[in-house]
Amino acid sequence: MSGADEFGEIARLFRPLTRGDAGAFDLLDDAAVIPQRAGHDLVVTKDAIVEGVHFPVGEKPDLIGRKLLRVNLSDLAAKAAEPFACFLAVAWPAGFEVRDRERFALGLHADLETFGLALLGGDTVSTPGPFTASLTALGWVPQGRMIRRSGARPGDLVMVSGNIGDGVLGLDAVQGRIVDRGGQLAFRYRFPEPRLDLRDLLRKSATASADVSDGLIADVRHIALASGVQIHLDLDQLPLSRGAATWLEQQPDIAAALVRLASGGDDYEVVCTLPRGVRRPPGFTIVGEVTEGEGLEVRAAGRPVDPGQGGWTHV
Amino acid sequence: MSGADEFGEIARLFRPLTRGDAGAFDLLDDAAVIPQRAGHDLVVTKDAIVEGVHFPVGEKPDLIGRKLLRVNLSDLAAKAAEPFACFLAVAWPAGFEVRDRERFALGLHADLETFGLALLGGDTVSTPGPFTASLTALGWVPQGRMIRRSGARPGDLVMVSGNIGDGVLGLDAVQGRIVDRGGQLAFRYRFPEPRLDLRDLLRKSATASADVSDGLIADVRHIALASGVQIHLDLDQLPLSRGAATWLEQQPDIAAALVRLASGGDDYEVVCTLPRGVRRPPGFTIVGEVTEGEGLEVRAAGRPVDPGQGGWTHV
Structure with missing residues (x-):
């Protein structure tokens, strides 16, 4: 769902964030591929953030990218999952200039390195409203071993x-x-x-x-x-x-x-x-x-x- | 990332959309689980839509939900993948009343039934801006068989x-x-x-x-x-x-x-x-x-x- 100019910017801003993962196809495809991991289940979470709601208006773009990843990783951490990949949808507001977009991508990239994840795909769109983004984060757990909210027992x-x-x-x-x-x-x-x-x-x-x-x-x-x-x-x-x-x-x-x-x-x-x-x-x-x-x-x-x-x- | 009231509304609006999939945990958990499917790769795509950009201002809420799903399924269709699940992040604007949210969910539900998918998780947030949503859609392909953009050969x-x-x-x-x-x-x-x-x-x-x-x-x-x-x-x-x-x-x-x-x-x-x-x-x-x-x-x-x-x- 990207226009022609957008296609070039996606490549420039976000291809480094794939960190060489073959399943990302250099962000040139419609979709990404995730091979199976024997003996494991996939754990998936997806959280969204909106400027002025989840972070203050005027927040530094690199910190927005890092917080977006970190709040999603927090969900995977609680599930005892091992994160490995994510998908990003981001809606750039009118005042979010090229340099801001670069800084957002750099912040996200830094934390993908820190936590060992690859960006495998997503979407960038424009919005007349505030900065809005969602991240879908994927992790592995040994089969049947995700820690749920539902396992608490009397006496615990x-x-x-x-x-x-x-x-x-x-x-x-x-x-x-x-x-x-x-x-x-x-x-x-x-x-x-x-x-x-x-x-x-x-x-x-x-x-x-x-x-x-x-x-x-x-x-x-x-x-x-x-x-x-x-x-x-x-x-x-x-x-x-x-x-x-x-x-x-x-x-x-x-x-x-x-x-x-x-x-x-x-x-x-x-x-x-x-x-x-x-x-x-x-x-x-x-x-x-x-x-x-x-x-x-x-x-x-x-x-x-x-x-x-x-x-x-x-x- | 849901507040207390939001938690109840998520249950009421969106739990039916899980269509009984065990991995959704009735949307009560931080994350969903997707078991492996032997001999298959997972194919993932994620597209976003913004009111006034990807659909006209004032569009009927049920049609927004249906179009959001359909544009994502179109990506999976081109990859010859068999869709089975999705994750939703939606930012409700101020004027989007309970009845609008219900209609959005009903439209999405109708098409999840039509195409045989389950909603496994996601996030609902508020926005001072326009209606914004992203869907992450998941499908299966036989291992190594996703049709890519990169396979065209001279003579084709x-x-x-x-x-x-x-x-x-x-x-x-x-x-x-x-x-x-x-x-x-x-x-x-x-x-x-x-x-x-x-x-x-x-x-x-x-x-x-x-x-x-x-x-x-x-x-x-x-x-x-x-x-x-x-x-x-x-x-x-x-x-x-x-x-x-x-x-x-x-x-x-x-x-x-x-x-x-x-x-x-x-x-x-x-x-x-x-x-x-x-x-x-x-x-x-x-x-x-x-x-x-x-x-x-x-x-x-x-x-x-x-x-x-x-x-x-x-x-």
């Missing part, structure tokens, strides 16, 4: 990797609403780190898993729903960065502040359930437990709280 | 299925620039028919193949470029519908008019090359031949013409 413990809440505070920092010494919080928001390092651990021990993109409360609720169990979440156990802990101390209503940290999303950590007998893996924090029943019970500041929808806040 | 004949030019005239008709008795041309533009019926024929005989989405001239140029050959295209042989033939008769410059019909795109027919000894398949028209060399030579009204870029015209 709920654990989360890294820190929670830096995503939503990072957005506050980017928008100048809070002080962010050293820019750590804004960096976390702009530049998520997909937890691909957790693959072996998740495959070995996790009964269910999701990435924390919508907010811990929402993502844990999804696990409860998909698994047909009840989950009890204790926000007093939330692992916090120094920046988030400092912010929390200054809040008048600690329970409300904890709910906010667990509702904001954009953390791109992994929340998972593990059987109670399994030793807590390094870097994980126990934040709850699974029982029979349904839905989510949340405690904060030592008492039950109503987390509302616990949804995800856009920019 | 160039053939095209169906009629050429109804796409660009259909856009003229939709925009009220030409008379369209019975609405046939507008229908062809709005409602492309992916040529999945050509699969066996292409697998048996074609050396190279592409769908006619950018315009016959551009798509044939892509085949010449990918194959490292020269292609000679004779537009006097263009297969035309009655509506296109009537339009052509009224044009003062027949050569220019033929170039327009072969440049407009949105035909969603298949152009392919076949060895000269192969019998011309029913429904195909010989429009050119392949020689050694490079690039494209175009004749119309009995003389060489400069087709320019032969590119694709947006709405």
Whole structure:
């Protein structure tokens, strides 16, 4: 679906991103080919981003490309999949000049190298609206071994990797609403780190898993729903960065502040359930437990709280 | 990347579109699973559409969903692939109400049934801009048997299925620039028919193949470029519908008019090359031949013409 000029630009901007993968046909074909990998299933995810909704207006083009890849890799990380390829659809807005498009492609290229993926195809179009793009990311898992959201069982413990809440505070920092010494919080928001390092651990021990993109409360609720169990979440156990802990101390209503940290999303950590007998893996924090029943019970500041929808806040 | 409300709407609108495929996990997971199919390669394509660029502002939502699927299936048809699944990313604009979203989903659902595909996942987001969506479509081909653009050989004949030019005239008709008795041309533009019926024929005989989405001239140029050959295209042989033939008769410059019909795109027919000894398949028209060399030579009204870029015209 490319015009003639577009065809030349696709070649110049994006062919290097195929990284020599034969199945990309140098982006000269209508489609890409992915050969089978014996003993493996293909895992596929697809997330979209819109300027002014998922990243601030005026964001640097290379960071847009990198964040687009990273949010998709975060989904594959939670599934314990090994990413290898992606497809890109991007709608360039009127003001997005050649140099911006080049920078977007360079940013994406840098992270494809970092994470070992090849761009196999996609589409570039024009839009009278804001910058919009979607990425389809593909990974491998050993056959039948994808970690689902639906495997949590009564008795399991709920654990989360890294820190929670830096995503939503990072957005506050980017928008100048809070002080962010050293820019750590804004960096976390702009530049998520997909937890691909957790693959072996998740495959070995996790009964269910999701990435924390919508907010811990929402993502844990999804696990409860998909698994047909009840989950009890204790926000007093939330692992916090120094920046988030400092912010929390200054809040008048600690329970409300904890709910906010667990509702904001954009953390791109992994929340998972593990059987109670399994030793807590390094870097994980126990934040709850699974029982029979349904839905989510949340405690904060030592008492039950109503987390509302616990949804995800856009920019 | 869905908020809490969005999660419920995804379930209501899109779960029926999974058509019971186990790998979709009822759209409750971060990702989908696609098991291997022995002896087959996976073929993947991804095209995007933007309101006001790829379809007229105010188009009926069900037709948007159907066209999005059909333009992607057209790519798979040209590759002789058997489609089975897709992923959707859609950005809803502000004015796109619940009823519009339902109609979009219903239109897409109808065509998933028609063509036997399951929706396995994706993302829904909001946009301050126009309706924007991308579809990633997956199909199977016997291992190593995808028909590429790069297989054309000197001596081959160039053939095209169906009629050429109804796409660009259909856009003229939709925009009220030409008379369209019975609405046939507008229908062809709005409602492309992916040529999945050509699969066996292409697998048996074609050396190279592409769908006619950018315009016959551009798509044939892509085949010449990918194959490292020269292609000679004779537009006097263009297969035309009655509506296109009537339009052509009224044009003062027949050569220019033929170039327009072969440049407009949105035909969603298949152009392919076949060895000269192969019998011309029913429904195909010989429009050119392949020689050694490079690039494209175009004749119309009995003389060489400069087709320019032969590119694709947006709405």
